[in-house]
Amino acid sequence: MYKIQTLNAISPKGLNRLPTDKYSVSDNQSDADAILLRSFKLHDYPFSNNLLAVGRAGSGTNNVPTVKLSERGVVVFNAPGANANAVKELVIAGMLMGCRNIGPAMNFVNGLKGSDEEMHVAVEAGKKQFGGFELPGKTLGVVGLGAIGVKIANAARSLGMNVIGYDPTITIERAWQLDSDVEAAPNIDTLLAQSDFITFHVPLIDSTRNLISTESLSKLKDGVVLLNFARDGIVNDSAVLAGLESGKVYAYVCDFPSNVLRTNPRVISLPHLGASTREAEENCAIMVADQVRDYLENGNITNSVNLPNVKLPRAGLARISLVNQNNPDMLGKISHVMGQAGINIKHMLNDSKGDMAYTLMDVDSVVADDTLAALAAIPGVLKVRLL
Numbered sequence: 001m002y003k004i005q006t007l008n009a010i011s012p013k014g015l016n017r018l019p020t021d022k023y024s025v026s027d028n029q030s031d032a033d034a035i036l037l038r039s040f041k042l043h044d045y046p047f048s049n050n051l052l053a054v055g056r057a058g059s060g061t062n063n064v065p066t067v068k069l070s071e072r073g074v075v076v077f078n079a080p081g082a083n084a085n086a087v088k089e090l091v092i093a094g095m096l097m098g099c100r101n102i103g104p105a106m107n108f109v110n111g112l113k114g115s116d117e118e119m120h121v122a123v124e125a126g127k128k129q130f131g132g133f134e135l136p137g138k139t140l141g142v143v144g145l146g147a148i149g150v151k152i153a154n155a156a157r158s159l160g161m162n163v164i165g166y167d168p169t170i171t172i173e174r175a176w177q178l179d180s181d182v183e184a185a186p187n188i189d190t191l192l193a194q195s196d197f198i199t200f201h202v203p204l205i206d207s208t209r210n211l212i213s214t215e216s217l218s219k220l221k222d223g224v225v226l227l228n229f230a231r232d233g234i235v236n237d238s239a240v241l242a243g244l245e246s247g248k249v250y251a252y253v254c255d256f257p258s259n260v261l262r263t264n265p266r267v268i269s270l271p272h273l274g275a276s277t278r279e280a281e282e283n284c285a286i287m288v289a290d291q292v293r294d295y296l297e298n299g300n301i302t303n304s305v306n307l308p309n310v311k312l313p314r315a316g317l318a319r320i321s322l323v324n325q326n327n328p329d330m331l332g333k334i335s336h337v338m339g340q341a342g343i344n345i346k347h348m349l350n351d352s353k354g355d356m357a358y359t360l361m362d363v364d365s366v367v368a369d370d371t372l373a374a375l376a377a378i379p380g381v382l383k384v385r386l387l
């Protein structure tokens, strides 16, 4: 029986992929084999020695201590693209809310008093304060052309916007998905200087902190609408405040409220709602549950952020799975142990990702405990399982 610890509410559609005869799923599990979570901050979590996998039912993994887990040979999965449409829809809504002054206009109406007749008079007299502008012909800058950024760029094109994108590490798959009229910015400064709207869809890492800062503010067009549905810290709140006060920034729409900006009338703050649709929650939960299950039962890895994709159809009597450091001669040492035990390797797949590597072997013999112990004793081997 595999023990699964949930640390956030995970859609039952996903949890149902883990059959009850093989899986015990609970929010109060000791010695879990796997953890499923959303935005729970895992950095100080006491991991059990049994832990094999962490499944983030979502995209961003900055709440997961991936380096620490890699050192323990734990595979970290996420659900790339599974909530991208939900974020795309909210960003399009955010652009419209920003340029049509929907937040201040709603506050104005909520503050009206008197009879309906008096209200109608006040509405007609007051509405001119909230006149806005339209999307077609304006330029949207998309920073980060991954699962979400590409969808937003394409949607904005279909709304008649010009789109400029910046992503120095765009994948071939995403580039194929991108509308051919999306222009590639050679650097972020070009994008900042040309855009009427700028939206961020990058992970929070050192190089993406403060992409909008007091220094970069001067590079923006006057009256720009900024959107941050990526992470707190990518846009600097004090810089936005200065931009709003000077008129450089027309509106700021974000998913990460702060006290500096929350009550500013030109700011729309949402409670981290980007992925909170029924569809996205189900997609993420199903994707991550399937991936974790395939890893626990078959050793196959799909969509891991710290290990390579390795998938091998089952063949043979037994399967050995090894997580190891990406050091020279690891395969030689592994093959040597198998040879010493007189075990012929029927199929073998090995691949690496950064400092980590992964090996799957199918064999036609019974594998004794001392062979597994000899594999585990190879310096650099972090996890060995017989499946």
Ligand SMILES: NC(=O)c1ccc[n+]([C@@H]2O[C@H](COP(=O)([O-])OP(=O)(O)OC[C@H]3O[C@@H](n4cnc5c(N)ncnc54)[C@H](O)[C@@H]3O)[C@@H](O)[C@H]2O)c1
Pocket: 058, 059, 060, 061, 080, 081, 083, 084, 087, 143, 144, 145, 146, 147, 148, 149, 166, 167, 168, 169, 170, 171, 174, 201, 202, 203, 204, 207, 208, 229, 230, 231, 255, 272, 273, 274, 275, 276
């Ligand atoms: N608000 C929400 O609820 C919500 C939902 C999903 C994702 N997110 C956030 O959005 C981020 C992006 O999500 P995604 O699913 O599109 O991820 P993704 O991995 O598919 O795309 C991220 C893209 O950013 C690019 N990138 C990395 N560094 C960059 C840089 N310095 N400049 C420009 N581009 C850079 C990468 O090459 C990649 O193409 C996530 O990491 C997460 O933090 C938020």
Ligand SMILES: O=C(O)[C@H](O)COP(=O)(O)O
Pocket: 038, 039, 040, 057, 058, 059, 060, 061, 083, 272, 274, 275, 276
């Ligand atoms: O990175 C993500 O997928 C989002 O920020 C969604 O987070 P959530 O699952 O906590 O809503």
